[in-house]
Structure formats: C-alpha cells, structure tokens
Amino acid sequence: MPDFWFFLEVLVGGLLSGTMYALVALGFVLIYKASSVFNFAQGAMVFFAVLSFVGFMELGLPFWAALPVTVGLMILVGMGTERFVLRPLVNQSEDTLLMATIGLAFVIEGVAQLAWGVDVRRLDLGIRDEPINWVMDNTGMLISQLDVTAAVVAGIMVAALALLFSHTKVGRGLRAVADDHAAALSIGIPLKHIWMLVWATAGVVALVAGMLWGARSGVQFALVWVALKALPVLIIGGFTSVPGVILAGLIVGAFEKLGEVFIGPFVGGGIEGWAPYMLAVLFLLIRPEGLFGEKIIRRV
C-alpha cells in the first residue's frame, strides 16, 4: 500500500483514538469546571459504570433497561461522593482534594470487584469492530466502524455539553458555581442540586466512555488506566474547557499514533506511554493553562 495512504490510515486511526480519550477526559473537565476538584477517580468510575452495566445485563435486564439503572447507580455514586467526600473537605487545599479522589478511586475499584467479581466480560454493542468495507475497497485503508461510531458519539456529547454550559440556564448556574460558590449561593443558585447534576452528568459520560472502551477491549480492570491516557488531553485542552477537550484529544491521538509508528522503531518502540505527556509538557511551556483553559490570574 503506498506510503501516503498508510500515513493517512495511521493519522485517521489516531484521530479516532483521540476522540475516545477525549470522551474520558470530558468527565474530568465536567467535574473540574463545576467544583474545582480534579477527580482522579474518573477512571475507576468508568470501570465501575460499564462493569455494573454488564453486570445488570447478566442479571437478566435487557440492554435498554440496564442503561437507566446504571445511570441511576452512577448518580447515587456521585451524590455519595459529594456528600461523604467533598462536603467534609470543602475548604481544603487542592492537594488534599486530589488525595481524597485518589482514595475514592481505591474505594470504587474495590467495590466494583466486590460487587461484580473479577471475571473479564464481553460487551457487544451491536457495532462490529471491523473495517468499513467501502473505505477499504476504494482506498485500501482500514477504518473500524466502532471507532467511527465512537468518534461520532464523542462529538455529539461534547457539542451537547458545550451547548448546555453556554446556552441554558442550568449551564449558567454551573458556571456561576464554578466561579464562586459563596456568590452563587447568595443569589439563590441551589448548590446541592447543581453538584448533583454535575456528578450525574459525569457519571453518564463515564458510562458512555466505558461502554465504548469496553466494546473495544473487553470489560476488565485495566479500564481504570484509560484515565492515564486522558490526562495529557486535559492538559493540552485546559482543565476547564469542554470544546478544548475534543481538539486536544485529536492532537494527542494523532501525535501518539504517528509517533509510535514513524518514530518509535528508531528507539525500539513503546514510546506511546510517555510521548503524549512530553507533548503536554511542551504545550504547557508555551501556554501554561492549556489551549483553551482559563488564564490563571494570580494576585500577589
């Protein structure tokens, strides 16, 4: 296959992977935007969400019934987190909150394994993880149907959430809360409802991300590590920007895959693990708050 097409294939594959990373990063951004908490437990939540979904289906619930049940479960998890972990720590430093979410990650991972066991499970979404035929026939490139579907879903979610934040009353309330809790309270914005909404949305995002990753790689413990893939996306896009997440995801995905295929062999391969992080550091040196993040104003 001519080299140009191969390059394009790797590039497109990378872009599509990037949207999957962006989907995971979206959960981080949501929670950070609304409560200034970096939720390290997002990876564990992705794992827990999809594991519960598959678990419910195994218990006999059909696909369309298991979905709302799992969403409900994730809402409960979010509410519980807010009530028992975040509220007692409400004025603590960033580091403390970060630690608390790492502790939370341990708890969620343990509970997931307790509740649903440690077996690896399949998830069949009805979309086959196989190349799209007409693309393959015309260009020789292999682009997976599942990847394209995932990209479309990610795009829709990002668009919907961006619209939510900028054009709806609820979105404005969320932004107000993120800006200043006390001020938001003082003008009558119901803080607890807002937080519940945010965590519920993050839970839904986690479930969708988990479903797509699970369909691709099987529902198993290693899914908690997709969070590590999403961190460079967060840095490059900025912790507080929803549209930034997609753009950053595309950049990271493309860079990672192109780097692994074209530069990797010169150094023995395996650079996928750290290359996106190095890219993120380089970006930060130029723009310390990410591409679209809010400029950090520090007063002396």
Added chain:
Amino acid sequence: MLTDKMLRRVVPAISAAATFIAIAATSTAAMAQESQEQYFGIPSSRVGPYSAMGTGYYGGIIDYLNYVNMKGGVNGVKLTYDECETEYNAARTVECYQRLLNKGDQKMVVFDTLGTPGAYAVIGRMAQDHVVLAQYGYGRTDAADGRVWPWVFNAAGHYWGQIAVKMNYIAEKEGGVDKMKGKTIVHLHIDTAYGREPLPAMRQIAKDWDFKLIEIAVPAPGLEQQSQWLQIRKEKADWVTFWGAGSGMNSTAITTAARVGFPREKMFYVTFGGAEEDMIPAGDAAKGTYVAANAAPGRDYPLIADILKVVYGVGKGNMQNPERVGTVYYNRGVGAAAMWIEALRNAQKIHNKVGKTVNGDEFRDGYEALDITDDKLKEIGILGMSAPFKMSCAKHDGSERFKVMQWDGKKFQILTDWVAAPDPAFIRKLIEDSAAKYAAENNITPRPCS
C-alpha cells in the same frame, strides 16, 4: 462527652496503635501447630489487572490441597496453607514472602509467585532461606541449570522451549522449515523483560531458518494497539507470536487484529496470555487463535472431575464461579500443586519421614527427584493434562513439551499431543551459557552434579 475535636484525635491514634499491636501480636505469636501438618505459603494475586489469572491459578492450587486433605493427606500428613495478597506487585511479593515464611515453628518449603516479576524479586533469597522456588511455566529461564540454581525449578517448561515449539509448529503449517525462508514473523510483546524473554532464542532461529523477525513492543497496559497492528499490516507479516500479559492486552490484540483484517489463524499466543478469560472478551473475533499450553484445559481428567465431586460437592471449592474449574489457569494451578505433593511424597520417602512433616532441604531433594512418568500421571489423574518429565541435579526444567490448542469460539480444541522443541540441545546450551554468566558475575560456584 465525645466532641468532634476529641474524635479527630482519637480515630487516627487508635488506628495507628491498633496497627502496631496487631503486627506485634501476629508476628511473634506461635500458632498452635500440630507437627503433622505441612505448611504452605500462598502468595495470591486476586485483585488488580491479573486477577483473572491469579484467582484461577491459586484457586486450583487451594482446591487440590483441600482435595488431598480430604483423601487423607500425604501419608497421613495434612496440609495447611496461608494466603497473602501480592496484587502481582514485586514489592508486595517480597513482603508476602517474608510474612508467609514462618508459621509457628515450621517454615514454608515452597513458593510459587505465578509470575516473572515476583519470581525475580525473591529468587535471591531461596538459597539462604532454604525455600524452593517452584516456577511453573514462567520465571527465570536459566534456572533450568540446577548447578547454578539448586533451589529453583521450572516444572512446566520455560519460554525458550516454548518459542522453539511454536516456531516448529508454524514451520509445519507453512509446509516445512525450508518454506520459512523469506517469511516475516512478528513478535508482538509487552514492553517488559517477560515480553522479551523468547527473543534470544527467536533471533537464533530466525538466523538459522532465514526468515525476517520483527520485534514490536506494546507498552503496558496495552489497551490500545492500533499503531502496532497497522505496522504489522504494513510489514505484511505472515505470523504473529504474541507475548502479552493481563487480559486487557490479550483480548485487545485480537480485536485490533480483527480490525486491521489480520487473520487470527496466524496468531500464536503464549501460555500466559492464552486462556478462556483472554479469549472470551474478544468475542467472535478470537476464533481461530492458536495458543500453546503447558496444562491442557478440560473437566474430564479424572482428577478434575474428582475435585468437582469431592471438594465442590461439599461446598468447599475455592472458585467463586465453579464454571471456571477445568479452565486453563485452573488446571495449571492444579498441575503445579500436584507437583508439590509428589515432591512431598518423594521427600518423605527419601528421608525416611513417611507420615511426618519435612523441611526445606528435604523438600528440595524431593522436588529434584520428581520423575513423572505417564503411569504416575495416570495415578494422579492428570494424564494428558500435564506432560511427563524427569528432573535431575543439573536439569531443573520439566518436559519442555507443549500442546497446541486453538480457540473455536467456545472452548479450546487441543490439536496436538505433547510436542517437544526440535533441538533441545541448542536451548540447553543457551541456558547453560546464561547461567554461567550469572554465576561468574555473582561469584557463585556451581555445585557439582555427577
């Protein structure tokens, strides 16, 4: 009155104090230990990314120990065990090793870490502590040279033998060694020492048979292998030998291969990556994948069937999901434990301690004296599940024979009988060279073996 302030002090203080008390109590406690119970320490890995492997393997071991107890023990000696969770982490394995080492006045006689990282972490302590490291199909390959490693064994075949068997099978499928000339074989592996283990042998075979060997690494956790498989497609590989770890990597490789249209019938998995738990998540895409086996799966081996009847019959089975009895990891665990018990029997006989417990030195002699013939396998009830072998002073590896199986979508179909590597002398030479290098570097005088 319990104020919030007091609570703030009390809670952490009590937990800290309790910690120290508990440690003090348990580490110096002399557990009531009957001298007729042989103690085993089991470092299991039941949580985390390798939990599927750990629960199956150690579940098999524990079931077998309970089974032997129910059948009257080893010449009347009952078996007892303690578990310690390592999470498949090297540092925790060391911790568990030290915690499990002594129970009352007895010392554990054998240690099985199920994995190469754990094995390497403790391998240096075996000679000092007089504990046998019973690697079962993993670990330090050059420990097969018993003169440099008297306390380390590998009863189920090591990676160099395995890759030779696989290459031979591939050659057969291609129509002969001469047809291998000019072909492209990709070794897709996890980017760790374990993944690179077979490379020295593979490179030599590639030179001898004149095929192109491409080494492609997958960084852990390997949930995403798009770039690697696109490379494989670009290189137009004929076969892919896959050396992964953890179900994430293993099933992702299959689904990604399906995505780039690489035929699963040209993929050959390693013993540690090819089990039901790795194939099932990949769904239909896994059909046709070849796997090497050092312990064949199946429930109709007399021992497995008996365990189901006797142990699970009274509800004492260790597997949470009894469906997993008879799977690859489970049977491997049973095989490993069977070797321990045979070694124990040997030890008792050799040292005239029939009906009594043995210590580390005696157990080591018993393990080294393992002579597992087909008749012995039949007696244990695992004929066909494990391969026959004989150990000796210098030869600490097992039969170096593997079965080739293929996944048909629901279970593994066993395609061959026990296949040996075509040139065992060549592999033995590699092992002895490596062991000699280690001995020289570490000032170890190899012990003499007649």
Added chain:
Amino acid sequence: MLYREAGQFRTSYAQDSQIFPLRQDRVGIFIILTAAVMLPFVANSYWLSAILVPWLVLSLVALGQNILMGYAGQLSLGSAGFMAVGAFACYNLILRIDGIPFVVAVALSGVCAALVGIVFGLPSLRIRGLYLAVATLASQFFIVWALDKFGWFKNYDPAGVITAQPIVMFGHNFATPREKYWVVLAIVAVLALLAKNMARGSVGRGWMAVRDMDVAAEVMGFSLLRTKLQAFAISSFYCGVGGALFAFAYLQTVEPSAFGIDLSFRILFMVIIGGLGTIMGSFLGAGFILLMPIFLNIFFHTVFGKSVDATITSALEQVIFGVMIIMFLIFEPLGLARLWQLTKERLRLWPFKH
C-alpha cells in the same frame, strides 16, 4: 510537669539555634536512636527485613517528596522515577567501578538522580499546581521506559532484571538483615538530620517563601530558578538514595517496573497523611502506609480465615484502605505530624489542662 522549659537557660547563640532546645527532647532523641541501634538484637528477622528496613527507606523517599511538595510547594508525582534512577545508577557504579565503597556509590547515585531531577524540574519554572503534577508524570513514564529500553543500564541482561550486588564497605560484606538495617539506619539518620537543618535554615525558608507566594518571593530577591531547581535537585537526591537503598537493602533486584506510578502514589499518600512540610511526618506517614495493608491483610485472615473467599477479602482490603485515606484527610488534614505536635503541646501543660 516533666516536659517543660522552666529552668533551662540558653546562654549562647549556638544553644539557641539547636534543633532540640529542650533537654527532654534531646534525651528523647538519644533514647530513640539508641533503641533503634539496639533493636536488631531483640527483633526477629521478619520485623527487620520486612518492616523496619522498608520503613526507613520509604521514609527517606517521603522526605524527598516532602521537601519538594511540603516545603517548596511543587506538586510532583514522579518520585518513583527518581528512585529508579538512583537504583540503577548505584547498580552500574558498583558494576563498573571496582572496589567503590557502597556509601560512595549511593551518594553518587543520589547525585545522578539530582541531575535528572533538575532536567525534569525545569518545567516548574513556567507551570504550576495540578498542571505541574501531570507534567511530572511525564518524567515518571519516560524514566522507567528509558531504563527498560536501553540495555546498557541493565548490563544487557537477557531477562532485563538485575540482582543487586552485596553491600560491601571497608572490606566487610553487610549481608545479614541486621547489618543491612544498620547501614540503612545510619544513612537515613544522617540524611534526615541534614534535611531538618536545611528546612529550618535559609534554604528551607527560601523554599517556603516560594511555596507561599512565589511572585512575592521573586520581588524580594529570591531567584526562582535557583530555588525551584535546588528543591528539585535535593528532593531527587533523597529519592535517588532511597531508591538505591530500596533496591540493595530490601528488594535485592533492580527492575524498572518496580518503580511504577503506583509507588509514586504511595509516596504521595505517605507525605499527605504524615503531614506536609514536616520531617517527622515523612516517618510517620511511611509507617502508616506501609503497615496498613499488612494490618488489613492479617486482620482479615485472622477474623475471617478460610470461611470467606480470599478474593472478597482482598477487594475489601482495597476498599478499606481507600476509606481510611479519605477519613484521615477529613479528620486530620495536617497529618499525623500535627497529631504528634498536639500531643507534645498537651504534654507541656500536663497535668494541667491549660
């Protein structure tokens, strides 16, 4: 009643600037050190090699992390990477330089780690807070990858895992757990003392100024470049020495994957739970994090024994560990060191209430 300053006069500047101005404190430290040195004669080998040695070593690494995070305020998640540099450097130094004393090798490997730390600390001049934390992950992943990929570091060992050489100093081989413990104790005690002095001297004050308000510190004349890189360098030195001791006195194998991100997180926990910005906190935190999983494991195996599936107990241990972390952060965010401080203050007034 016993623990008070009354009657103790400091008549010279040197006396005034002691680390332990109270006589009771000095006596206490003396007792603790003597007990620490005498301990191997009463403790069994399990305690020594499985609990005390790793505790000392990890306290040292936690000290390094504390210097960076607690005193200098730079959020870092790469401590395990610097440990790896230290461990491999020590291995290579002993391998390639014949007859080098162990302590010299350890010190040099700390220097290697410090140099690497400076390189990866450069982004801190521009990036802050959480962003810096994620950027340090870059160093963590890259270092482990590089050590694994380039065979030279591992002496081209086919398995990629190397055995640490024996600890040899002045012709004597420190092989028994007891001797290893003493070597580790000596190194850790000296370095902890150095850290304590640095922290309360101008160096430490510079770090704390940068931590609290770095723009103001710069205005006052602190060179941010020097201060931050110095913090990274010294912190990495400690982590490197800790890593070398971790490999040589505890694990006995030197393998890149043993220094993964979960170790970095553990060290982070140690520092937070022990108390940010305190020397004592590093030791307390390391003890807590080290002992908690062991305690839980033993607790479950004694209470539930064989009646509950081991998989369930293992998962429960994980849950309880996470819950304890969260509870600690809620109830005493300043860590165990704060508890210790409060106890001391209470003791000063005892038996009176106020």
